[in-house]
């Protein structure tokens with residue numbers, strides 16, 4: 001098979017490329033990535049040496065993306081602008097890449113008869129649950145995005161469904177909770193905290209710290225993507241969840257002891273505007289139809305992540321200042 005991963009130089013994309021090389025060494029694998037601040041050739045350099053193809057380009061540029069998807073059996077679409085704080089400061093790139101880019105890519109795949117298209121999306125499209133809501137999101141939950149990032153991802157999901165219904169493009173969609181693991185840009189909660197703790201700094205915590213996310217180790221997510229992209233029922237959405245509901249404060253409480261630090265290392269900062277309270281997903285369909293289950297326990301995966309960042313300062317040191325600049329204060333200032 002010829003397989004194209006858009007956004008394959010980003011966090012989840014580079015982990016997926018690594019998993020794909022291991023699981024399907026016979027496939028021709030090509031990463032298509034614009035290399036924004038979040039895309040890093042360093043994350044896939046070893047794979048390129050082992051035969052991974054790489055093309056730099058913008059998914060919103062038809063003339064760049066069409067020749068790459070032409071003749072491919074599968075496109076897995078991960079390219080996106082992904083950071084909520086940045087979306088609040090400037091939503092424009094989110095609209096361009098996540099909405100227009102997805103539309104352009106779908107059209108290129110349709111015109112070139114791509115065999116199959118899998119779209120990687122987020123639980124944030126469903127909006128926010130209250131802390132005491134007994135329900136979790138299901139595939140039937142209504143779309144209620146509340147911020148520019150989630151609204152742009154909701155738009156991309158709608159486009160994928162429209163190309164499936166209208167043109168018969170063979171598509172699947174997955175919506176996943178918060179990922180963590182190696183190669184994640186240190187502007188996101190877990191790697192930001194780890195990198196700051198390694199550097200002996202304090203860690204910012206939004207508001208009361210009770211915002212709950214549904215955490216999953218990136219490799220478990222990638223295994224789900226592999227399964228869905230191969231065996232998922234066309235026209236179907238799957239929810240991917242590690243079923244680890246933890247608040248931001250609980251995450252920090254679990255990280256601090258690994259660095260010999262206590263609560264004094266937490267710096268409470270004013271909340272993000274429009275901050276969703278809780279996400280929680282029911283992965284029942286993915287488990288029962290496709291037999292996927294996450295393999296790592298949360299504590300084991302968190303320990304592996306800490307040890308990866310400890311062992312790879314050459315990966316995060318050059319980007320730590322950029323990551324700091326897109327933090328909570330920037331988002332509050334813009335809203």
Ligand SMILES: NC(=O)c1ccc[n+]([C@@H]2O[C@H](COP(=O)([O-])OP(=O)(O)OC[C@H]3O[C@@H](n4cnc5c(N)ncnc54)[C@H](O)[C@@H]3O)[C@@H](O)[C@H]2O)c1
Pocket residue numbers: 006007008009010011012013032033034035036037038039040057058059060077078079080081082083097101120121122123153175176177178179180185
């Ligand atoms: N990280 C999470 O917790 C999470 C959870 C659920 C879903 N997702 C989704 O998974 C996908 C990957 O997320 P991530 O965390 O790896 O993101 P990331 O920000 O680490 O990587 C995004 C990648 O897309 C590339 N890119 C951005 N704009 C592009 C463009 N116009 N054309 C081509 N490439 C472009 C970047 O260079 C980067 O390599 C996204 O679609 C995101 O919405 C992420």
